[in-house]
Every structure is written in structure tokens, then in C-alpha cells.
Amino acid sequence: DVKVTQSSRYLVKRTGEKVFLECVQDMDHENMFWYRQDPGLGLRLIYFSYDVKMKEKGDIPEGYSVSREKKERFSLILESASTNQTSMYLCASTTGPQETQYFGPGTRLLVL
Amino acid sequence: AQSVAQPEDQVNVAEGNPLTVKCTYSVSGNPYLFWYVQYPNRGLQFLLKYITGDNLVKGSYGFEAEFNKSQTSFHLKKPSALVSDSALYFCAVRYAGKSTFGDGTTLTVKP
Numbered sequence: 001d002v003k004v005t006q007s008s009r010y011l012v013k014r015t016g017e018k019v020f021l022e023c024v025q026d027m028d029h030e031n032m033f034w035y036r037q038d039p040g041l042g043l044r045l046i047y048f049s050y051d052v053k054m055k056e057k058g059d060i061p062e063g064y065s066v067s068r069e070k071k072e073r074f075s076l077i078l079e080s081a082s083t084n085q086t087s088m089y090l091c092a093s094t095t096g097p098q099e100t101q102y103f104g105p106g107t108r109l110l111v112l
Numbered sequence: 113a114q115s116v117a118q119p120e121d122q123v124n125v126a127e128g129n130p131l132t133v134k135c136t137y138s139v140s141g142n143p144y145l146f147w148y149v150q151y152p153n154r155g156l157q158f159l160l161k162y163i164t165g166d167n168l169v170k171g172s173y174g175f176e177a178e179f180n181k182s183q184t185s186f187h188l189k190k191p192s193a194l195v196s197d198s199a200l201y202f203c204a205v206r207y208a209g210k211s212t213f214g215d216g217t218t219l220t221v222k223p
Contacts, residue, residue, distance in 0.1 A: 042215040090155055097209040098144055098163050103155035
């Protein structure tokens with residue numbers, strides 16, 4: 001089975017801190033994604049990556065950056081955390097455009 | 113631009129009754145359509161997908177969905193609901209490699 005893991009299930013940070021969220025998948029998937037999930041807003045795409053060292057902006061990239069140095073790992077970075085970035089963050093991976101996205105368990109981030 | 117609408121925030125059904133969770137989409141070409149389920153404090157789990165072919169797609173846990181191109185709909189159905197089906201359900205459309213998700217529908221199945 002495909003396994004997507006995220007470094008933390010729950011995280012509490014202070015405003016202005018730099019925050020790293022890490023995602024690792026074990027199925028050699030080319031494509032990886034970061035979403036945030038907020039009540040009533042569904043999932044919104046922050047960034048995605050089709051290959052190592054490649055990244056594309058999603059619908060809401062402002063305030064975020066990403067890093068993909070290795071195929072299995074996709075990191076989301078909050079350069080200076082703000083309270084409006086309090087959310088559930090979900091990582092996903094897939095092999096191609098027709099294929100199912102496999103999701104990690106999510107990281108619930110609280111920014112105080 | 114592509115979009116997905118799940119017109120009902122909440123669906124309530126009694127155990128043993130059939131259930132339907134509605135989804136409509138808008139996309140310029142031929143889409144790939146997915147349903148996912150999310151249990152509390154968990155990530156999304158894949159239920160089923162439509163790529164091409166038969167309009168009735170069968171998936172996990174007894175769920176199925178019917179693709180209707182003329183109505184641009186992809187409603188999720190189950191003939192007999194279980195209490196354990198209670199969860200948050202997301203419809204998604206993928207086109208040109210990008211996924212767009214609906215806002216989600218909370219399904220509550222009462223004993």
C-alpha cells in the first residue's frame with residue numbers, strides 16, 4: 001500500500017516563526033501536493049511538484065514556499081507564520097494525472 | 113477554470129436507507145472525477161474514480177457513483193447506509209494535472 005507520512009500531527013507555533021512541514025511518500029511517485037483544509041472551503045492547493053527540484057504555484061501560494069530536494073520528500077515552509085495560517089495541512093502524492101491522489105494524515109497547525 | 117460544487121453541506125439518512133451525495137462539476141475538457149472520504153482527524157481516503165467507459169463506477173465499501181455528462185454530475189450513492197459511513201465526503205475533478213475539490217458534504221447516518 002502507498003504510504004504518505006507527515007512529520008507532525010499537531011503543531012503549535014508563534015506568529016513570526018519559520019515553520020517546516022515535511023511530507024514523505026514511499027511509492028516513488030513523481031507528483032506531490034500541499035493543500036490546506038478549512039471548514040466550508042474544502043481543500044485549496046498551495047503548491048505542487050512534478051519532479052525533484054520542480055515546483056508550481058497552486059491557488060493560494062502567498063506566505064508559503066516549498067522544497068523538493070529528493071523525490072520522496074516534499075516540504076512546505078511558512079516563512080513567517082501568521083494567525084491566518086492556522087489550518088489543517090494535507091500532503092498528497094500520485095503517479096500521474098489520471099491516478100488517485102494518496103493523502104497523508106494531515107498536520108493541524110495552530111499559530112498563536 | 114474548473115470548479116466543483118457539492119450543493120449540500122449536510123446529508124442525514126437513517127441506517128439501511130439509500131444515500132446520495134451530490135456533486136456537479138465544470139471543466140472545459142473531459143475530466144477525471146474522484147470521490148474521497150475523510151474521517152475525523154484523518155487525511156482523505158480514495159473511494160472511487162471515473163476516467164472513461166461505463167458511467168456507473170463501483171468503489172470501496174459498497175459505494176458507487178454515476179457519471180452524467182449532460183448534467184455534468186457525479187453523484188455518490190450507496191444502496192444501504194451504515195452508521196460507520198458517517199464522515200466528510202469530497203468530490204474532486206482533475207484536469208490538466210490539477211485537482212479541484214468541492215467544499216465537502218458531511219454525511220450522518222443515524223441508527
